[in-house]
Amino acid sequence: MLDLSLKTIVADRVLHAKWLNTLSYMENAGAKKISASEHKDHVNLIILKHAAEEHRHAYYLKKQIAKIDDSLCKTYTNAELLSPNHTKYYLHALDIAVCRYLKAEFNLSGYALKFAAYLFVTYAIEVRADELYPVYQAVLDDTKSRVNVKSIILEEEGHLEEMIKQLVEFSPDWECHAAEVVKIEKELFDNWVEALHAELPVHIPF
Ligand SMILES: [Fe+2]
Ligand SMILES: [Fe+2]
Numbered sequence: 156m157l158d159l160s161l162k163t164i165v166a167d168r169v170l171h172a173k174w175l176n177t178l179s180y181m182e183n184a185g186a187k188k189i190s191a192s193e194h195k196d197h198v199n200l201i202i203l204k205h206a207a208e209e210h211r212h213a214y215y216l217k218k219q220i221a222k223i224d225d226s227l228c229k230t231y232t233n234a235e236l237l238s239p240n241h242t243k244y245y246l247h248a249l250d251i252a253v254c255r256y257l258k259a260e261f262n263l264s265g266y267a268l269k270f271a272a273y274l275f276v277t278y279a280i281e282v283r284a285d286e287l288y289p290v291y292q293a294v295l296d297d298t299k300s301r302v303n304v305k306s307i308i309l310e311e312e313g314h315l316e317e318m319i320k321q322l323v324e325f326s327p328d329w330e331c332h333a334a335e336v337v338k339i340e341k342e343l344f345d346n347w348v349e350a351l352h353a354e355l356p357v358h359i360p361f
Contacts (some may be wrong), residue, residue, distance in 0.1 A: 157287070157290060157348050158290055158294070160348070160351060160352050160355060161174075161290065161291055161294045162294055162297075162298075163355050163356070164237075164355070165294050165295065165298050165300060166298070167356075168223050168224055168227075169227065170237070170355070171223055171302070172220045172223050172224060172227035173227075173228060173235060173236060173237045174237055175216050175217070175219050175220050175223075175302065176216070176217065176220060176228035176231065176235050176236055177236045177237045177238075177242050178212075178216045179212075179213045179214075179216035179217045179231075180213075180231045180236060180242060180243075181242065181245070181246065182209050182210075182212040182213035182216060183209075183210070183213035183231075184243075184246045185209045185246065185277075185280060186206050186209035186210040186212075186213060188246060188250065188273075188276070189202065189205055189206040189209060189273065189277065190206045192269050192270065192272065192273035193206075194266060194270070201317055201321070205277075205314060205317065208310050211310075212307050212310070215306070215307065216304070216307075219302045219303075219304075222300075222301045222302050223302065237351050237354060238347060238350035238351045238353075238354055240350070241346060241347045241350040241351070242347065245343050245344070245347050246276075246280075248343055249276055249279065249280075249339065249343055250272060250276055252339045252343075253272050253276050253279075253336055253339060254268060254272045256332075256335060256336065256339065257271045257272060257275065257332075260332060261326075271325065274318065274321055274322055274325055275322075275332065275333060275336045277314070277318050278315070278318040278319070278322060278333055278336065278337075279333070279336045279337050279339070279340035280340070281311060281315040281318055282315065282337060282340075283340060283344060284307075284311040284314075284315075285308075285311055285312060285315055288304050288307055288308045288311060289308060292304050292305060292308060
């Protein structure tokens with residue numbers, strides 16, 4: 156379904172600019188979440204690298220908009236995003252649902268809960284990114300678009316590996332918890348895609 160929507164989006168200048176802006180918004184929100192979950196002293200290279208790269212993704216996607224039309228989507232106001240309400244709700248809702256799950260499963264609180272949520276929420280997002288960006292890049296390739304997200308794809312693959320490394324250290328049965336978190340994410344993502352789909356112009360066949 157997303158594949159079809161992306162073809163419609165990429166074919167339309169304004170929709171495509173809004174799509175890039177929407178991805179940029181999400182990357183920026185993710186970067187801010189990573190920084191917000193930092194310990195006050197125990198900040199390692201992986202966390203700094205990850206936050207820096209997510210910020211770069213937000214910036215890079217915003218810059219790509221100029222390849223379509225540099226007068227579009229200057230900021231993140233609702234009119235410049237696709238399904239803005241769902242877009243702004245997605246990460247926040249994911250974080251809350253995952254915190255609730257981890258609190259119940261591991262009996263965590265305070266910084267320990269914050270850190271566990273960082274691990275699992277980020278893992279689910281990286282799994283999603285590794286699926287979404289290649290599908291989008293394939294549509295860009297098909298349409299010979301000047302926009303490209305190959306550098307993001309490479310970095311997201313690295314992020315997924317880094318999150319797995321940290322999850323292995325966190326819990327020996329991280330995989331079964333990660334599977335639950337991925338389920339939570341999938342429901343939110345599907346709602347987001349549905350909202351996005353509803354916003355696209357309906358093509359009436361002649
Ligand atoms: Fe990213
Ligand atoms: Fe990432």
